[in-house]
Amino acid sequence: MISLARQSLIHEWRKFLPAVMAVGFSGLLLLVQAALVLGIFGSAAVYVTRSSADVWVGYPGTQSVNFGRSIGGDVAMRLHLDPGIAAVEPYVWVEGDWRGRDDTQGAASVFVSGINTSPGAMMFSQVLPDDLRLRLREPGAVIVDRADLEQLNAGVGGEAWINGRLVHVIGVVDGLRGLGGVNVLASLDSARMLDTSNASPGSATYFVAKLRDPAEIESVRVRIKPESAFGPFEVWSADEFASRSQRYWLFDTGAGVAVLFMAVIVFVVGAVITSQSLLALVVASAREYATLNALGVSFTSLARVLVEQSLWVGAIGLVISALFGAALLWLAGHQGVPADMNPVVAIACAVLVMGLAFVSGLVATRGLWRADPAMLLR
Amino acid sequence: MNKQVQNWQGHSIEAQGLCKSFMSGEVTIKVLDGVSIGIAAGELTLISGPSGCGKSTLLSLLSALQKPDAGRVLILGQDITALGQKDLQRFRLEHTGFIFQGFNLFGALTALEQVQLPLGYLGLSDKQARERAMQALEEVDMLHRVASRPAQLSGGEKQRVAMARALAKRPQFLFADEPTSALDGENGHNIVDILHRVAREHGTTVLCVSHDPRLIGSADRVLAMEDGLIGREWRPEKSAHGESNAVK
Ligand SMILES: Nc1ncnc2c1ncn2[C@@H]1O[C@H](COP(=O)(O)OP(=O)(O)OP(=O)(O)O)[C@@H](O)[C@H]1O
Ligand SMILES: [Mg+2]
Numbered sequence: 001m002i003s004l005a006r007q008s009l010i011h012e013w014r015k016f017l018p019a020v021m022a023v024g025f026s027g028l029l030l031l032v033q034a035a036l037v038l039g040i041f042g043s044a045a046v047y048v049t050r051s052s053a054d055v056w057v058g059y060p061g062t063q064s065v066n067f068g069r070s071i072g073g074d075v076a077m078r079l080h081l082d083p084g085i086a087a088v089e090p091y092v093w094v095e096g097d098w099r100g101r102d103d104t105q106g107a108a109s110v111f112v113s114g115i116n117t118s119p120g121a122m123m124f125s126q127v128l129p130d131d132l133r134l135r136l137r138e139p140g141a142v143i144v145d146r147a148d149l150e151q152l153n154a155g156v157g158g159e160a161w162i163n164g165r166l167v168h169v170i171g172v173v174d175g176l177r178g179l180g181g182v183n184v185l186a187s188l189d190s191a192r193m194l195d196t197s198n199a200s201p202g203s204a205t206y207f208v209a210k211l212r213d214p215a216e217i218e219s220v221r222v223r224i225k226p227e228s229a230f231g232p233f234e235v236w237s238a239d240e241f242a243s244r245s246q247r248y249w250l251f252d253t254g255a256g257v258a259v260l261f262m263a264v265i266v267f268v269v270g271a272v273i274t275s276q277s278l279l280a281l282v283v284a285s286a287r288e289y290a291t292l293n294a295l296g297v298s299f300t301s302l303a304r305v306l307v308e309q310s311l312w313v314g315a316i317g318l319v320i321s322a323l324f325g326a327a328l329l330w331l332a333g334h335q336g337v338p339a340d341m342n343p344v345v346a347i348a349c350a351v352l353v354m355g356l357a358f359v360s361g362l363v364a365t366r367g368l369w370r371a372d373p374a375m376l377l378r
Numbered sequence: 379m380n381k382q383v384q385n386w387q388g389h390s391i392e393a394q395g396l397c398k399s400f401m402s403g404e405v406t407i408k409v410l411d412g413v414s415i416g417i418a419a420g421e422l423t424l425i426s427g428p429s430g431c432g433k434s435t436l437l438s439l440l441s442a443l444q445k446p447d448a449g450r451v452l453i454l455g456q457d458i459t460a461l462g463q464k465d466l467q468r469f470r471l472e473h474t475g476f477i478f479q480g481f482n483l484f485g486a487l488t489a490l491e492q493v494q495l496p497l498g499y500l501g502l503s504d505k506q507a508r509e510r511a512m513q514a515l516e517e518v519d520m521l522h523r524v525a526s527r528p529a530q531l532s533g534g535e536k537q538r539v540a541m542a543r544a545l546a547k548r549p550q551f552l553f554a555d556e557p558t559s560a561l562d563g564e565n566g567h568n569i570v571d572i573l574h575r576v577a578r579e580h581g582t583t584v585l586c587v588s589h590d591p592r593l594i595g596s597a598d599r600v601l602a603m604e605d606g607l608i609g610r611e612w613r614p615e616k617s618a619h620g621e622s623n624a625v626k
Contacts, residue, residue, distance in 0.1 A: 010486070
């Protein structure tokens with residue numbers, strides 16, 4: 001059967017350009033927005049996602065990594081005793097004010113991560129090479145993200161104050177940028193030195209652990225029930241704790257609603273523009289459609305042609321937005337802009353774009369009212 | 379009334395007391411005022427008359443494109459004014475072909491595809507549709523341009539493709555509104571010849587609206603319209619056995 005929709009697209013593609021552009025542009029906006037959301041809110045959990053720990057143990061009800069409260073050192077003992085656990089590390093989180101050496105810029109809010117400095121340690125294993133990690137053992141040595149140097153008014157080898165204590169930057173890494181403050185890596189000892197609250201010795205904000213068999217997470221969790229003897233604590237898998245942190249930032253801060261609102265606006269504006277340009281095409285060809293109807297091709301069949309056409313327009317727009325989106329993501333990655341994508345979100349964007357095209361096609365079928373075959377006889 | 383009942387005999391289309399008015403602002407224009415006619419199969423019937431007298435409107439009623447305000451249209455004994463939109467579309471799909479003044483071809487389709495397109499909706503397979511389309515294009519002498527798109531065709535060629543599109547369905551009824559008005563003498567004659575041939579060879583009921591003298595001269599039967607009614611009718615000389623069928 002001759003596909004009027006496809007033939008029109010192939011041979012009169014110029015006419016469809018506005019609609020394709022509208023779909024492609026909406027798709028690109030949705031995609032970029034989603035990528036930024038994933039990148040920005042994903043960075044709320046860099047502590048978890050850039051580390052190789054399977055289990056996180058922290059204060060009960062902690063909503064997000066940055067809200068951790070101190071838990072007792074006995075918890076580490078309890079973890080060590082469990083047969084399913086291969087290694088345990090403390091992780092100390094200290095909030096602080098960073099002041100540059102010449103102190104002209106005012107303070108920057110920083111999150112100091114006190115981490116284990118042994119080679120092969122779990123915390124930040126994905127961004128921190130072992131040689132750099134070893135050098136954190138120097139008292140007061142810190143590492144920051146390359147892209148944060150400017151904001152901190154610092155350089156490698158330079159000195160600064162955190163909470164009034166002198167630190168010096170021994171190196172930079174990539175992929176450490178966070179949300180709400182600048183991440184600073186230090187040894188456990190350095191971090192405790194910077195801590196202005198007087199935490200009890202041996203305590204930590206979190207204890208992270210590696211399992212002998214990562215699949216065994218549930219049985220470990222059942223065994224390590226919080227017991228009053230060790231003080232309050234809660235056990236999460238790394239994935240759980242990461243998404244918990246991201247969800248907090250996305251939903252509890254209202255950012256999610258704003259993002260959703262933007263997505264709805266992009267969808268509506270895209271659908272309006274697309275449907276209007278498709279409608280204009282239908283109206284322009286009203287006499288041809290009317291002729292087909294005079295010959296007995298039903299309005300339902302004609303509407304189907306239009307919807308097929310709009311789905312093709314959607315598919316082409318989608319390909320265009322995917323190509324440009326991929327290019328932009330690549331560029332963002334190179335510029336240190338937080339942007340990320342995963343298959344689920346990419347598919348969701350694709351579904352939205354096709355939905356937009358479909359809705360536009362349905363709206364455009366209204367143009368068939370103009371295709372009254374009686375108008376051909378005058 | 380009785381007289382009209384007699385007239386039904388031998389007519390593939392029967393119209394009884396057709397009325398149609400249009401609102402033009404506050405004013406109601408009565409275009410058709412009780413037209414009753416019968417159209418026979420196998421011949422070329424022509425409706426002619428001054429501009430604006432309601433020829434096209436009458437054609438649209440007789441061809442099931444529009445419904446009359448009053449009156450009935452019987453096609454093959456079936457009252458098509460009683461059909462719903464779906465049934466009308468079905469009826470047109472199976473029985474009628476149209477040729478309009480404008481060619482109304484899709485810019486994106488080749489001549490062959492233009493003709494093939496409606497056949498797909500008739501339920502023909504691609505192969506059957508292709509064969510029939512080729513036959514129809516042969517009938518209008520357009521086989522040499524099957525792969526051309528409208529932009530590459532002359533006016534006469536476009537009209538012949540439009541004609542092939544109507545013929546390929548092998549309709550029992552073929553309706554044409556001013557099919558030659560956009561064409562010069564030679565091309566106009568071609569179209570008239572084809573309309574004739576279709577009526578003769580396939581027994582099709584061909585109803586044509588035109589004030590083109592070429593067409594009037596070669597029609598089997600001419601109905602002259604004036605003031606919303608069929609005024610008089612005649613059979614031009616050359617058709618030998620023509621016994622007049624006056625309505626009034
Ligand atoms: N849809 C409509 N709305 C309003 N008026 C209409 C409509 N269709 C036709 N008319 C009016 O009805 C009258 C007859 O129109 P019609 O098209 O049947 O004339 P015609 O005999 O075909 O004329 P022509 O030879 O110029 O094509 C005209 O006065 C026209 O203005
Ligand atoms: Mg007319």
